[in-house]
Amino acid sequence: MSACVWCGRQLQATLTLAQIWRFAPIAQATVCDTCQHRFAAITSQHCPACGRQQIDETVCLDCQRWSGRPLTNHAVYVYDVAMKAYMQQYKFQGDYALRVLMQAPLAAALQRETYDVLVPIPVDQTTWRTRGFNQVTGWLRNQPFQQALLVRATHKERPQSAKARADRLRTPQPFTLAPNASQILHGQRVLLLDDVYTTGRTLRHAADQIYLGGAKAVTSLTLAR
Amino acid sequence: MQNDEDFFGRQLPLRGAPANGAVGQRALRTVGERRQCQRCGQWLAVTDRLANGDWYCRQCLQLGRLTSQHELYTIPEPNRFARVKSGGLTWTGQLSAQQDVAAQAVLRHVKTRTDHLLWAVTGAGKTEIVYPALAWALAQGWRVAWTSPRVDVCLELAPRLRQAFGGVAQALLYGGQADPYAYCPLTICTTHQLLRFKAAFDLIVVDEVDAFPLATSPMLQRAIANAQKPQGCHLLLTATPGNDLQQQVRRHQLAVTYVPLRYHGHLLPQIDLRLAWRWREGLLRNRLPSALIHQLRGYLAKHQRFLLFVPHVVDLPVISQALQLAGIQGGVTVHAADPDRPTKVQAMRDETIPFLITTTILERGVTFPNIAVVILGGDDPVFSTAALVQIAGRVGRSADFPSGQVTCYCHSHTKRVRLARGMIAHLNLQGRRQGGRP
Numbered sequence: 001m002s003a004c005v006w007c008g009r010q011l012q013a014t015l016t017l018a019q020i021w022r023f024a025p026i027a028q029a030t031v032c033d034t035c036q037h038r039f040a041a042i043t044s045q046h047c048p049a050c051g052r053q054q055i056d057e058t059v060c061l062d063c064q065r066w067s068g069r070p071l072t073n074h075a076v077y078v079y080d081v082a083m084k085a086y087m088q089q090y091k092f093q094g095d096y097a098l099r100v101l102m103q104a105p106l107a108a109a110l111q112r113e114t115y116d117v118l119v120p121i122p123v124d125q126t127t128w129r130t131r132g133f134n135q136v137t138g139w140l141r142n143q144p145f146q147q148a149l150l151v152r153a154t155h156k157e158r159p160q161s162a163k164a165r166a167d168r169l170r171t172p173q174p175f176t177l178a179p180n181a182s183q184i185l186h187g188q189r190v191l192l193l194d195d196v197y198t199t200g201r202t203l204r205h206a207a208d209q210i211y212l213g214g215a216k217a218v219t220s221l222t223l224a225r
Numbered sequence: 226m227q228n229d230e231d232f233f234g235r236q237l238p239l240r241g242a243p244a245n246g247a248v249g250q251r252a253l254r255t256v257g258e259r260r261q262c263q264r265c266g267q268w269l270a271v272t273d274r275l276a277n278g279d280w281y282c283r284q285c286l287q288l289g290r291l292t293s294q295h296e297l298y299t300i301p302e303p304n305r306f307a308r309v310k311s312g313g314l315t316w317t318g319q320l321s322a323q324q325d326v327a328a329q330a331v332l333r334h335v336k337t338r339t340d341h342l343l344w345a346v347t348g349a350g351k352t353e354i355v356y357p358a359l360a361w362a363l364a365q366g367w368r369v370a371w372t373s374p375r376v377d378v379c380l381e382l383a384p385r386l387r388q389a390f391g392g393v394a395q396a397l398l399y400g401g402q403a404d405p406y407a408y409c410p411l412t413i414c415t416t417h418q419l420l421r422f423k424a425a426f427d428l429i430v431v432d433e434v435d436a437f438p439l440a441t442s443p444m445l446q447r448a449i450a451n452a453q454k455p456q457g458c459h460l461l462l463t464a465t466p467g468n469d470l471q472q473q474v475r476r477h478q479l480a481v482t483y484v485p486l487r488y489h490g491h492l493l494p495q496i497d498l499r500l501a502w503r504w505r506e507g508l509l510r511n512r513l514p515s516a517l518i519h520q521l522r523g524y525l526a527k528h529q530r531f532l533l534f535v536p537h538v539v540d541l542p543v544i545s546q547a548l549q550l551a552g553i554q555g556g557v558t559v560h561a562a563d564p565d566r567p568t569k570v571q572a573m574r575d576e577t578i579p580f581l582i583t584t585t586i587l588e589r590g591v592t593f594p595n596i597a598v599v600i601l602g603g604d605d606p607v608f609s610t611a612a613l614v615q616i617a618g619r620v621g622r623s624a625d626f627p628s629g630q631v632t633c634y635c636h637s638h639t640k641r642v643r644l645a646r647g648m649i650a651h652l653n654l655q656g657r658r659q660g661g662r663p
Contacts, residue, residue: 089286093286093287093289093290094275094281094286094290095283095286095290096274096275096276096281097272097273097283128277129277131275132275132276132277132279132281132292133275133276133277134276137276138276
């Protein structure tokens with residue numbers, strides 16, 4: 001008997017006859033059904049550019065305002081109250097155990113994407129030391145990925161999540177390419193992976209650097225939009 | 226920058242030593258292969274590990290994460306308070322004769338620093354009984370905590386204590402508070418907040434000691450023991466002590482003072498038990514026990530307002546609909562996650578609605594004058610013995626209407642119901658000896 005990692009309620013394990021006869025290890029659930037269904041999955045009616053949930057399938061106003069090379073983003077869940085609560089506990093309070101909640105949905109979403117190289121958005125040195133993990137790579141189970149990006153050493157005075165839209169859009173390029181990046185990226189289709197797409201600023205900065213590294217195409221996947 | 230005062234009797238997590246003379250210890254202590262969190266005392270699971278190899282405690286995460294990089298800093302409590310005459314008591318009310326006897330007993334135990342249980346029935350005026358002892362403790366320059374597992378109890382208590390003890394600085398601590406921490410002789414806080422303290426308090430008053438989640442949480446029970454000075458003592462307040470407390474009383478390990486009578490001197494209403502055989506199956510066909518319908522119709526006809534307690538949140542809409550069909554209309558449903566709970570309870574107080582259908586959320590802390598209580602499915606496991614006694618205690622709280630009816634409809638006669646009736650009978654027996662009137 002184990003408890004749900006998020007709500008702490010006891011999980012009722014049901015053992016079927018088939019499971020007994022298979023003599024194989026039984027996969028133990030770590031999340032209760034209620035917690036797993038708390039989040040709203042994005043349906044097929046979303047913005048084709050940024051993946052935002054909407055009532056039609058036209059490019060949304062925010063995406064029309066972007067100039068330069070277009071970036072196609074897909075997102076798994078709506079960034080609603082439940083998702084904010086999850087991010088608060090996982091990312092900002094640093095409850096690394098909550099990563100298991102998103103591993104299965106993200107693995108399914110990665111299956112639907114076409115790409116050669118998976119590049120998660122990195123965290124800077126200070127965050128790595130204080131938070132102790134990269135929230136994006138925590139959601140990956142065994143999928144291979146490449147750390148082709150590095151964060152510049154310049155210290156952030158404020159986190160992205162504490163800024164207003166106009167401030168966020170003015171953020172300078174925070175990423176550089178890793179020393180061996182051009183070998184990894186040359187002629188490849190790259191998929192960037194991040195936690196939340198809010199204005200798209202971070203992902204576009206990252207995409208610019210990946211293109212500089214010689215990638216053929218760059219798309220992105222985020223957990224929430 | 227943090228002051229010395231912030232460290233007095235507390236354990237604050239830091240990553241480097243502070244400038245003052247605070248002494249630190251590792252936040253996570255390794256014992257063999259296992260790790261123990263020094264703030265909450267719980268053992269870490271082998272999976273509670275970060276990607277960079279550090280360990281972290283999941284049990285007290287809500288108070289800010291502790292990792293193996295942290296140290297807990299503390300300065301031993303110096304009791305650096307200005308002495309106030311008569312403990313800053315500005316309360317001018319009068320205790321009744323019975324309350325005064327209990328108050329003197331509590332004061333005697335506090336003076337000798339012995340742990341003590343004040344077992345006072347619902348509506349006995351527990352808070353006021355503690356005032357003399359609290360005033361004495363504060364006059365001695367003691368540091369005192371008044372704590373409860375329920376945040377609404379703390380929020381309701383804080384203004385009362387501020388009024389009663391106008392001469393003493395007070396701090397109110399709970400999760401999500403707006404004011405910063407202040408070093409005060411009197412601290413009102415939730416039991417979770419005690420995790421931040423270490424050997425700080427000479428006296429800890431634990432209000433509603435049997436309430437969720439304190440009764441079932443070893444972490445919080447340890448927090449109380451840890452926040453108390455080694456030579457300090459605690460005073461437990463409850464109307465319905467759990468089995469372990471009652472056992473400690475029987476074994477004379479814990480001193481006890483009974484207040485079996487309410488402040489108006491009347492006995493507790495006994496739970497009236499009625500059989501409602503297979504009522505759940507009837508409910509599937511939108512039918513309620515006919516005895517219940519008959520009783521509630523009678524209440525409506527007499528304009529007697531009542532509370533109907535049901536076991537689960539999912540039962541609320543079904544039962545509400547069944548009542549509508551039976552012609553019992555005008556009631557409102559309330560549960561814990563209901564955003565309109567305060568307004569609905571207020572509407573009931575203002576007598577604008579005739580009845581509330583509710584779950585155990587209203588078992589404590591609410592007072593309506595002249596109310597009747599009906600419990601449907603009192604044999605359900607959600608109604609613990611304590612919950613049933615507390616629910617019965619909603620009736621007859623005001624001096625103008627000191628009696629009322631408590632009816633419990635059950636499918637079966639369970640041990641919990643029997644024990645609840647037994648506890649009320651036991652208290653009433655003691656009350657009668659003290660001259661209680663039914």
